[in-house]
Amino acid sequence: MAEFARSEPQELPVGPVGRSGPGWWGVAMLIASEAALFSYLLFSYYYTGASALPGWLLEPAPKMIPTLPNTLLLLASSVVAWYGEKGVEKGDRTQALVGIGGAFVMGFIFAGVQCWEWAKKTYGMGTTSYGSLYFTTTGFHMAHVIVGLVILAALFFWVLDDYFSPRRRISVSAGILYWHFVDVVWLFVFTTYYLTPYLGFAK
Amino acid sequence: MRQAVFRRPEIGDDNEMLRARLHAIWETAPGLKGWLGTVDHKEIGIRYIITAFVLLALGGIEALVIRLQLAGPDLHLLTPEQYNEFFSTHGMTMIFLYASPILSGFSNYLWPLLLGSRDMAFPRMNAFSYWVFLGSAIFLYSGFLVGAGPNDGWFNYVPFAEKDYNPGFNQDFYSLGMIFLGISTTVGAANFIVTAFKTRAPGMSINRIPIMIWGTLTASAANLVVVPAVSLAFFLLWMDRQFGTDFFQPAGGGQPLLWQHLFWIFGHPWVYAIVLPAMGMVSDGLPVFCRRPLVGHSLVALATVSVMILGFGVWVHHMFATGLPGLSLSFFSGASIIITFPSAVTVFAWIATIWLGRPVITTAFLYFASMILLFVIGGVSGFMTASVPVDWQLTDTYFVVAHIHYVLIGINVFPVVGATYFWFPKMTGKLMDERLGRWGFWTMFAGFNIGFLPMHLTGLLGMPRRIWTYPAGMGWSTLNLVTTLGSFLFAVGILIFFFNVIKSLRSGAPAGANPWGGSSLEWSVSSPPPPYNFAVIPTVASRHPLWEEALDESVARTSLTRGMTLDQGKEALHTSPMDAEPERIVATPEDNVAPFLLTVAMMVLFYGMLLKLWIVIGLGGLGCFAALLMWLWPRRNLLERAPPDRKEPVHG
Numbered sequence: 055m056a057e058f059a060r061s062e063p064q065e066l067p068v069g070p071v072g073r074s075g076p077g078w079w080g081v082a083m084l085i086a087s088e089a090a091l092f093s094y095l096l097f098s099y100y101y102t103g104a105s106a107l108p109g110w111l112l113e114p115a116p117k118m119i120p121t122l123p124n125t126l127l128l129l130a131s132s133v134v135a136w137y138g139e140k141g142v143e144k145g146d147r148t149q150a151l152v153g154i155g156g157a158f159v160m161g162f163i164f165a166g167v168q169c170w171e172w173a174k175k176t177y178g179m180g181t182t183s184y185g186s187l188y189f190t191t192t193g194f195h196m197a198h199v200i201v202g203l204v205i206l207a208a209l210f211f212w213v214l215d216d217y218f219s220p221r222r223r224i225s226v227s228a229g230i231l232y233w234h235f236v237d238v239v240w241l242f243v244f245t246t247y248y249l250t251p252y253l254g255f256a257k
Numbered sequence: 258m259r260q261a262v263f264r265r266p267e268i269g270d271d272n273e274m275l276r277a278r279l280h281a282i283w284e285t286a287p288g289l290k291g292w293l294g295t296v297d298h299k300e301i302g303i304r305y306i307i308t309a310f311v312l313l314a315l316g317g318i319e320a321l322v323i324r325l326q327l328a329g330p331d332l333h334l335l336t337p338e339q340y341n342e343f344f345s346t347h348g349m350t351m352i353f354l355y356a357s358p359i360l361s362g363f364s365n366y367l368w369p370l371l372l373g374s375r376d377m378a379f380p381r382m383n384a385f386s387y388w389v390f391l392g393s394a395i396f397l398y399s400g401f402l403v404g405a406g407p408n409d410g411w412f413n414y415v416p417f418a419e420k421d422y423n424p425g426f427n428q429d430f431y432s433l434g435m436i437f438l439g440i441s442t443t444v445g446a447a448n449f450i451v452t453a454f455k456t457r458a459p460g461m462s463i464n465r466i467p468i469m470i471w472g473t474l475t476a477s478a479a480n481l482v483v484v485p486a487v488s489l490a491f492f493l494l495w496m497d498r499q500f501g502t503d504f505f506q507p508a509g510g511g512q513p514l515l516w517q518h519l520f521w522i523f524g525h526p527w528v529y530a531i532v533l534p535a536m537g538m539v540s541d542g543l544p545v546f547c548r549r550p551l552v553g554h555s556l557v558a559l560a561t562v563s564v565m566i567l568g569f570g571v572w573v574h575h576m577f578a579t580g581l582p583g584l585s586l587s588f589f590s591g592a593s594i595i596i597t598f599p600s601a602v603t604v605f606a607w608i609a610t611i612w613l614g615r616p617v618i619t620t621a622f623l624y625f626a627s628m629i630l631l632f633v634i635g636g637v638s639g640f641m642t643a644s645v646p647v648d649w650q651l652t653d654t655y656f657v658v659a660h661i662h663y664v665l666i667g668i669n670v671f672p673v674v675g676a677t678y679f680w681f682p683k684m685t686g687k688l689m690d691e692r693l694g695r696w697g698f699w700t701m702f703a704g705f706n707i708g709f710l711p712m713h714l715t716g717l718l719g720m721p722r723r724i725w726t727y728p729a730g731m732g733w734s735t736l737n738l739v740t741t742l743g744s745f746l747f748a749v750g751i752l753i754f755f756f757n758v759i760k761s762l763r764s765g766a767p768a769g770a771n772p773w774g775g776s777s778l779e780w781s782v783s784s785p786p787p788p789y790n791f792a793v794i795p796t797v798a799s800r801h802p803l804w805e806e807a808l809d810e811s812v813a814r815t816s817l818t819r820g821m822t823l824d825q826g827k828e829a830l831h832t833s834p835m836d837a838e839p840e841r842i843v844a845t846p847e848d849n850v851a852p853f854l855l856t857v858a859m860m861v862l863f864y865g866m867l868l869k870l871w872i873v874i875g876l877g878g879l880g881c882f883a884a885l886l887m888w889l890w891p892r893r894n895l896l897e898r899a900p901p902d903r904k905e906p907v908h909g
Contacts, residue, residue, distance in 0.1 A: 057813050058813065058819070059797065059798035063266050064839070065263045067262065068896065069841075069843060069895065069896025070897060074841075083481065086481055086482065087447070087482065087484070090483070094522070097518075098504070180502055182503055183511040186496070186503050190496065204882070208889075212891060216899070217898050218899055219899030221905070222899045225897055
C-alpha cells in the first residue's frame with residue numbers, strides 16, 4: 055500500500071513579509087524587460103556609430119561637467135533611498151522620510167541638470183542619426199526617472215500617512231528596487247554616450 | 258479580518274462545506290462590475306481564446322481575398338494598394354493577433370489547473386494583458402476601417418515604411434498599435450514566468466512539470482527580452498515619420514539595416530514563441546491518446562529550452578540577402594541548422610510515443626499526429642533556406658511563403674484545433690462531436706496540403722511574393738489556381754470546426770471530469786472547474802498524478818482529497834522555484850476594474866499620439882496615472898499595509 059504524499063504543515067508567512075513576496079518578483083520581471091529595452095537602444099548606438107562615416111559625432115560632444123557630478127549625485131540617491139528603506143525596516147519613520155524624500159530631491163536635481171544640458175545643445179533630435187539616438191536614449195532614461203520620482207513621491211506620502219510597518223512594506227522595497235534600476239541603467243547610458251567618444255568610438 | 262504574520266496552514270478533507278465556502282469567496286461578482294473586473298484566469302483564458310479565433314477568421318477572410326486575386330493571371334479584383342493592405346493586415350493579424358494570443362488563452366486557462374494552484378501569480382496583470390490585447394486589436398483594425406491599414410507587410414521594412422514613400426496614417430496605426438500590443442505580451446510573459454516558478458502545488462518539483470508549462474515558460478522568457486526590440490523599432494519608426502528623426506534615413510546618417518536587426522532580433526525568437534507552447538500541447542495531449550507517458554519527457558523539456566536559447570542567435574538568417582559580411586552569414590547559417598537537432602529530439606519523442614503506445618484515434622489525436630508530419634515538412638524547407646546559397650535563390654519567392662505557412666499553420670493552427678477538441682470538455686463540460694470532427698480534420702488537412710504544397714513549386718519556378726498579379730505564360734497559373742482551391746477547402750475545414758464548437762456547446766454529450774483518461778491535474782477537477790479550481794491544494798508525488806496506480810512509478814501517491822484548505826479569505830499557496838516546497842500563503846486580489854480603466858486610458862493616449870493632439874495625450878496620460886495609482890495603492894486585504902492598530906499576531 056502506497057503512502058500518500060503530504061506536505062508537512064509548517065508555519066508559513068502570510069502575505070508579503072519584509073521585502074519578499076510576489077510583488078517583488080513582478081518588479082524584477084519588469085526590470086528585466088526594461089533592461090532589454092535599454093540594451094537595444096545602446097545596440098542601436100553602437101551599430102549606427104560603427105557603420106557611420108567619420109564625423110558622425112556632433113559638436114559639442116557631451117561634456118563631463120556637469121554630467122559626471124550629476125551621475126555621482128544620481129548614484130548617491132540610490133544609497134539615500136536604501137537608507138530610507140532601512141528606516142521603514144526599523145520602523146523609524148523620520149529616517150524613512152529623510153531617505154525617500156532625499157532620494158526624490160536628488161533625482162529631481164538630476165532631471166533638472168539633464169534638461170538644462172538638453173537646452174544647451176546646438177543640435178536637435180532631427181539633425182542627424184547621432185542627435186536622434188542621443189535625445190531618444192537620454193529621453194527614455196528621463197521618462198524612467200520621472201516614473202521613479204512619481205513612485206518615490208507616492209512612497210513618501212504613504213510613509214507620512216503611516217501605511218507601512220517593518221513587516222508589511224513590500225511596496226517600499228519594490229519601489230526602491232525600481233529606483234536602483236533607474237540609477238544603474240544611467241551608468242550604461244553615461245558610459246555609452248559620454249565616455250566612448252573619449253575612448254575613440256565613432257571618431 | 259486580522260491575519261497573523263505566520264500561520265500553520267490547516268489540513269482538511271475535500272467536502273461540501275469547504276466547497277461552498279470557497280465558492281462564495283472565489284466567485285466573480287455578477288453584473289457589469291464583475292464582467293469588467295474579473296480576475297479569474299479561466300474567464301480571461303476563454304475571452305482570449307474567443308477573441309483570437311474571431312481574429313483568425315478575419316485574417317482568414319483576408320487570405321481568401323488575396324488568393325482570389327492570385328487565382329489566375331492578370332486579375333483585377335483588387336487594386337495594388339488594396340492588395341498591399343490585405344497581405345499586410347493578413348500577416349499582422351495571423352502572427353500578432355491570432356498565433357500568440359490563442360496560446361496565451363490556452364495557457365491562461367490551463368496553467369493554474371495544470372500546476373495545482375488557485376490562480377496565476379498576478380491575477381490583475383492577467384486581466385490587464387487581455388484588455389490590452391483587445392484594445393490593441395481594436396486600435397490596429399481601426400486603421401483598416403478608415404482606409405489606412407498597414408500596407409508594407411507585417412515585417413514593415415524601411416525605407417518603404419518611411420513617410421517619404423508612405424505618407425498616410427497606415428504605418429502610424431501599425432507602429433503605435435504594435436507598441437500597445439507589446440505591453441500586453443510583456444505583462445503576460447512576466448506573469449507566466451513568476452506563475453511557473455512560484456505557484457506549483459507542493460511536490461511538483463521542476464522535473465515533474467508538464468511539457469506545456471515548459472513551452473509557454475520558455476516562450477515567455479523570450480518574449481520578456483525580445484518584445485522590447487520590436488517595440489523600440491516601431492517607436493523609432495514612428496519618431497522618424499512624425500518628428501523627422503534619422504534612425505533609418507541614410508540621408509541623415511541613419512541605418513536602414515538597423516530596422517531589420519531590431520525587427521528580427523525580435524522576429525526570430527517570436528517564431529519559437531508561437532510554436533513552443535503549441536508543441537507543448539501536443540507533448541501533453543498525444544500521450545493521453547497513446548495510453549502511455551511521453552517518451553523522453555526530460556529530453557523534450559531540455560529540447561524546448563535549447564530551441565529557445567538557440568533561437569536567440571539566428572535572427573540574421575532572415576537577412577542573408579542583404580549583403581552582410583560572409584563570416585556572419587556562416588555563423589548564422591550554422592546556428593540555424595543546429596536548431597534542427599533539438600527539434601528532431603521532440604519529433605522522435607512523439608513518434609516513439611505513438612509507436613510504443615496503443616493509440617486511440619480520436620479527432621484530437623489526428624490533429625496532434627498530423628502536426629508531426631507538417632512540422633517535418635516545414636522543418637525540411639527551413640533547413641534548405643538556412644543554407645545561404647539556397648536562400649539567395651529562394652529569398653522573396655513563394656517557397657518562403659510555403660515554408661512559413663507549413664511552420665505556422667502546421668505547428669500552431671493544427672495543434673490549437675486539436676487542443677480545442679482535447680480541452681473543450683474540460684472548459685465547457687461537454688464533448689465535441691467526433692464525426693463532425695473527423696470531417697473537419699480531413700477537410701482541413703487536405704485543403705492545407707493542396708493549398709500550400711504546390712507553393713513550394715511556384716517558388717522554385719521563381720514567382721516572387723508580394724506581387725499583386727502576374728502575366729500568363731510564366732508557368733505559375735495552374736499552380737496558383739490549385740493553391741486558391743486548396744485554401745478555400747482549408748477554410749471550409751475551419752468553418753466545420755467553428756460549427757462543431759457552437760453545435761457542441763448547445764447539445765454536446767456531458768463530458769465528466771476526465772473523458773480521455775488524462776494524467777495531469779486539470780482532469781482531477783469537475784468540468785467546467787469551480788472558480789477556486791481545487792478545494793484542497795493537491796500534493797503531487799510524480800509526473801503523472803492520475804496514472805500513478807497504473808504506472809506505479811513511485812512509492813508515494815499524489816494526494817488530491819486531503820491537503821491545505823486555505824479558506825481564510827481569497828488565498829493561494831506559493832512554493833519554492835525548484836522543489837515546490839510550501840513557502841508562503843498569499844492573499845489574492847479581488848475583482849478590480851483598474852486594469853480595464855488603465856487600458857481605456859492607454860487607448861486615449863495612443864489615439865492622441867496617432868493624431869499628435871497633445872491635449873488628448875495629456876488626458877490619456879493622466880488617466881493612466883490615476884488608474885495605476887488605483888491599482889497599486891497598498892491594500893490591507895492583500896497585506897501590503899500595516900494593520901490599523903499596528904499589532905498583528907505573529908503566529909496564528
